[in-house]
Amino acid sequence: xxxxxxxxxxxxxxxxxxxxxxxxxxxxxxxxxxxxxxxxxxxxxxxxxxxxxxxxxxxxxxxxxxxxxxxxxxxxxxxxxxxxxxxxxxxxxxxxxxxxxxxxxxxxxxxxxxxxxxxxxxxxxxxxxxxxxxxxxxxxxxxxxxxxxxxxxxxxxxxxxxxxxxxxxxxxxxxxxxxxxxxxxxxxxxxxxxxxxx
Amino acid sequence: xxxxxxxxxxxxxxxxxxxxxxxxxxxxxxxxxxxxxxxxxxxxxxxxxxxxxxxxxxxxxxxxxxxxxxxxxxxxxxxxxxxxxxxxxxxxxxxxxxxxxxxxxxxxxxxxxxxxxxxxxxxxxxxxxxxxxxxxxxxxxxxxxxxxxxxxxxxxxxxxxxxxxxxxxxxxxxxxxxxxxxxxxxxxxxxxxxxxxxxxxxxxxxxxxxxxxxxxxxxxxxxxxxxxxxxxxxxxxxxxxxxxxxxxxxxxxxxxxxxxxxxxxxxxxxxxxxxxxxxxxxxxxxxxxxxxxxxxxxxxxxxxxxxxxxxxxxxxxxxxxxxxxxxxxxxxxxxxxxxxxxxxxxxxxxxxxxxxxxxxxxxxxxxxxxxxxxxxxxxxxxxxxxxxxxxxxxxxxxxxxxxxxxxxxxxxxxxxxxxxxxxxxxxxxxxxxxxxxxxxxxxxxxxxxxxxxxxxxxxxxxxxxxxxxxxxxxxxxxxxxxxxxxxxxxxxxxxxxxxxxxxxxxxxxxxxxxxxxxxxxxxxxxxxxxx
Numbered sequence: 001x002x003x004x005x006x007x008x009x010x011x012x013x014x015x016x017x018x019x020x021x022x023x024x025x026x027x028x029x030x031x032x033x034x035x036x037x038x039x040x041x042x043x044x045x046x047x048x049x050x051x052x053x054x055x056x057x058x059x060x061x062x063x064x065x066x067x068x069x070x071x072x073x074x075x076x077x078x079x080x081x082x083x084x085x086x087x088x089x090x091x092x093x094x095x096x097x098x099x100x101x102x103x104x105x106x107x108x109x110x111x112x113x114x115x116x117x118x119x120x121x122x123x124x125x126x127x128x129x130x131x132x133x134x135x136x137x138x139x140x141x142x143x144x145x146x147x148x149x150x151x152x153x154x155x156x157x158x159x160x161x162x163x164x165x166x167x168x169x170x171x172x173x174x175x176x177x178x179x180x181x182x183x184x185x186x187x188x189x190x191x192x193x194x195x196x197x198x
Numbered sequence: 199x200x201x202x203x204x205x206x207x208x209x210x211x212x213x214x215x216x217x218x219x220x221x222x223x224x225x226x227x228x229x230x231x232x233x234x235x236x237x238x239x240x241x242x243x244x245x246x247x248x249x250x251x252x253x254x255x256x257x258x259x260x261x262x263x264x265x266x267x268x269x270x271x272x273x274x275x276x277x278x279x280x281x282x283x284x285x286x287x288x289x290x291x292x293x294x295x296x297x298x299x300x301x302x303x304x305x306x307x308x309x310x311x312x313x314x315x316x317x318x319x320x321x322x323x324x325x326x327x328x329x330x331x332x333x334x335x336x337x338x339x340x341x342x343x344x345x346x347x348x349x350x351x352x353x354x355x356x357x358x359x360x361x362x363x364x365x366x367x368x369x370x371x372x373x374x375x376x377x378x379x380x381x382x383x384x385x386x387x388x389x390x391x392x393x394x395x396x397x398x399x400x401x402x403x404x405x406x407x408x409x410x411x412x413x414x415x416x417x418x419x420x421x422x423x424x425x426x427x428x429x430x431x432x433x434x435x436x437x438x439x440x441x442x443x444x445x446x447x448x449x450x451x452x453x454x455x456x457x458x459x460x461x462x463x464x465x466x467x468x469x470x471x472x473x474x475x476x477x478x479x480x481x482x483x484x485x486x487x488x489x490x491x492x493x494x495x496x497x498x499x500x501x502x503x504x505x506x507x508x509x510x511x512x513x514x515x516x517x518x519x520x521x522x523x524x525x526x527x528x529x530x531x532x533x534x535x536x537x538x539x540x541x542x543x544x545x546x547x548x549x550x551x552x553x554x555x556x557x558x559x560x561x562x563x564x565x566x567x568x569x570x571x572x573x574x575x576x577x578x579x580x581x582x583x584x585x586x587x588x589x590x591x592x593x594x595x596x597x598x599x600x601x602x603x604x605x606x607x608x609x610x611x612x613x614x615x616x617x618x619x620x621x622x623x624x625x626x627x628x629x630x631x632x633x634x635x636x637x638x639x640x641x642x643x644x645x646x647x648x649x650x651x652x653x654x655x656x657x658x659x660x661x662x663x664x665x666x667x668x669x670x671x672x673x674x675x676x677x678x679x680x681x682x683x684x685x686x687x688x689x690x691x692x693x694x695x696x697x698x699x700x701x702x703x704x705x706x707x708x709x710x711x712x713x714x715x716x717x718x719x720x721x722x723x724x725x726x727x728x729x
């Protein structure tokens with residue numbers, strides 16, 4: 001048997017796997033969603049506010065990523081070979097998780113009728129249609145928490161330009177505030193429902 | 199190779215340390231244990247009373263180490279009692295003859311064998327049964343035979359055993375590792391015949407006993423009771439899974455519980471002494487862990503107190519209340535793992551008639567979980583899957599960033615705690631707490647098979663999560679919490695309710711809504727069991 005250092009390798013491996021988690025946290029999209037760990041079992045059943053349930057089979061379709069690392073690279077490049085492999089692995093996993101996330105978001109939006117088909121570039125009308133359709137969230141003092149745009153960076157950048165333009169147009173600001181005010185009332189009704197009754 | 203380790207263990211252990219493993223070995227050999235001395239020194243010289251499979255009544259006095267002539271002179275009086283005094287055990291006639299056994303894990307030395315022989319001959323002439331002496335060789339054969347073919351044979355399993363056998367016995371019990379040793383053994387018993395199963399279960403208990411005894415030697419009584427509970431859980435798993443006849447597993451399970459009670463008594467005596475629960479080894483760091491220790495100690499003390507005869511132990515219960523009042527102020531809640539410990543404490547206070555105190559304990563847990571989840575930047579409260587040690591590592595900055603977890607917005611235990619208040623008609627308190635609770639996603643894990651409750655980690659089961667409905671109906675909630683469906687809980691926990699609290703304290707992540715309600719039902723009678 002050749003000399004080996006199993007304990008050192010165990011810790012190194014643990015740290016390398018930890019790096020993939022940290023890269024997921026650093027991802028602009030995935031980092032926005034705090035992960036929730038299911039410690040045991042093979043199913044997660046999510047009960048929605050309307051009483052319906054979604055069952056997630058945890059062992060089906062795991063997200064996978066493949067990375068190739070040659071023996072030559074391992075021998076000659078040392079730790080930088082592993083670093084390259086982990087980076088590639090993390091990117092693959094993050095991409096898989098992002099795809100899965102968008103798929104889940106789309107399915108959820110479709111199922112409750114919250115989906116809007118832009119059929120073209122992002123416009124002020126689409127923005128208002130979005131606000132009308134969504135459930136908006138507010139701080140305890142009633143201040144609107146705003147929106148978080150998620151998507152391809154180019155698409156998000158263009159949408160942000162449109163939203164900035166809305167903020168500069170008093171007429172559009174009034175229209176937006178009117179929608180938000182109506183949503184705030186709906187939110188207040190929802191919050192007032194958090195109670196114990198007979 | 200196990201033989202070598204067993205020899206090593208048997209040489210080191212004292213008579214108290216091998217008493218319960220000895221009983222397990224007797225069970226495996228077909229003996230029925232009728233009595234085990236709980237206090238160390240056996241009544242009338244009899245540490246163990248058992249009936250052999252052929253019906254012969256046997257009595258045993260256990261000794262540790264070699265017996266030379268001076269040692270024999272010291273113990274001769276006790277051995278005379280062993281031989282000459284009748285057996286006084288319920289269900290056994292005092293007229294029934296018995297075969298006395300002097301057992302030692304050492305050897306007879308020097309002139310001791312001859313002297314013992316002379317006394318034995320004399321006692322026979324006077325009409326008593328002949329004294330049998332079991333020395334090291336006979337004892338080690340008994341232990342090895344007890345395992346039969348049920349010792350794990352794989353190198354990996356052996357490595358696990360050695361790691362546990364050579365652990366740091368002053369530290370918390372490594373539960374994941376112990377489960378990793380015991381669970382494959384219990385899983386492998388599936389489908390064994392009723393004749394083979396008792397030996398397999400006794401062998402499992404014996405194997406665990408070699409490890410647990412070393413924690414006892416180190417005075418680490420919480421690790422001992424946890425180890426005994428994990429061994430019991432492995433047996434309860436098999437019993438529930440195969441719907442075993444109690445005759446098959448009860449001898450081993452009863453021994454484990456007797457040992458647990460003895461260890462809890464030792465633990466309680468230690469905890470009720472002194473003016474604090476400070477541990478002065480590396481004492482400057484003790485304030486960092488003291489608060490968590492208080493919760494653990496109070497939980498197990500509550501179990502101990504609930505096991506006591508309520509009339510016999512009034513003074514001790516009163517003393518415990520005083521100590522609990524003193525220490526409760528020093529507790530520091532660390533995570534949702536605290537829940538079963540606080541539940542046990544609340545159930546004991548409830549039984550003492552101190553209902554306000556009991557409810558305050560539960561309220562404290564709910565407020566802690568809600569406070570940990572309040573605000574935009576809340577970090578939540580560590581889930582019950584995080585052990586006290588792991589949370590302490592987190593709180594003391596000992597974890598790498600990737601080892602942390604997001605807990606915000608979720609709770610595994612708040613629903614169980616609120617249920618306890620609902621059963622006690624604390625409507626106003628629940629009304630105040632409810633709005634904040636509705637912001638949390640309530641989590642509840644249930645294994646698919648009821649026997650899998652007894653596994654440390656269960657691969658088949660569902661985790662239900664989701665925010666509760668914003669508007670809750672008090673009457674619906676009252677009705678829902680008023681009963682516990684028997685079909686939802688492992689049958690063996692209904693048959694052996696004495697194990698419920700040790701199980702929840704050792705497996706805090708199993709204190710889900712159903713089993714928390716079961717504890718409230720069985721111990722406090724706050725809910726009825728229904729079909």
